[in-house]
Amino acid sequence: MRLPIQINEQSAEPLYHQIEVQLRALIVSGQLEEGTLLPSIRELAQSVKCSVITVKRVYSDLEGEGLLRTRQGTGTYVAKVGEQERDRHKYASVIEALEQALMAGKRMQCTEEEMKELFEESLRQHYKQGGEA
The missing domain is CATH 1.10.287 (Helix Hairpins)
Incomplete structure (x- = not known):
């Protein structure tokens, strides 16, 4: 799955924040529905041209907010958001x-x-x- 996330390399905002804000918006707006399988950390890092650590931080932050859930061996999914x-x-x-x-x-x-x-x-x-x- 390709996520419509765009990075502005000239922005003073850190990459992880740009990705996190856009991914949060996709989830909160309903554009990514509950249960949607997200790209692997490596796939998303390659697609937005950033480090795996950056994407891992984004997924971890959003999981901490209750917007994502990770199942060992199967991937990261959009969580149910009331x-x-x-x-x-x-x-x-x-x-x-x-x-x-x-x-x-x-x-x-x-x-x-x-x-x-x-x-x-x-x-x-x-x-x-x-x-x-």
Whole structure:
């Protein structure tokens, strides 16, 4: 199975975080359903061009969150995620992204009012055009 995970090598975000955020989103959004067999650690590492240790950390972190389960000898699967848990992960991911945007705005010395305007304009453009997830 090929996962639609894309790495930005120019990003300051660590590779494991980029992979973890995208894989979590695929699970929480329901794009990867319960019971889906994920690529082996080696396969995913090769496909995103990173170390096996990086993918092992991602799988371990997501298993610790209850999003994945590993069966010795058969592989790593998407775990059953209840609706409340799904919502919790969804909102936590969005809040994290918003906080990063706010920090970027502060670094650029945007006022609160400018940030509100930028957010509202982005919101209008994204939903008007059916923007990407």
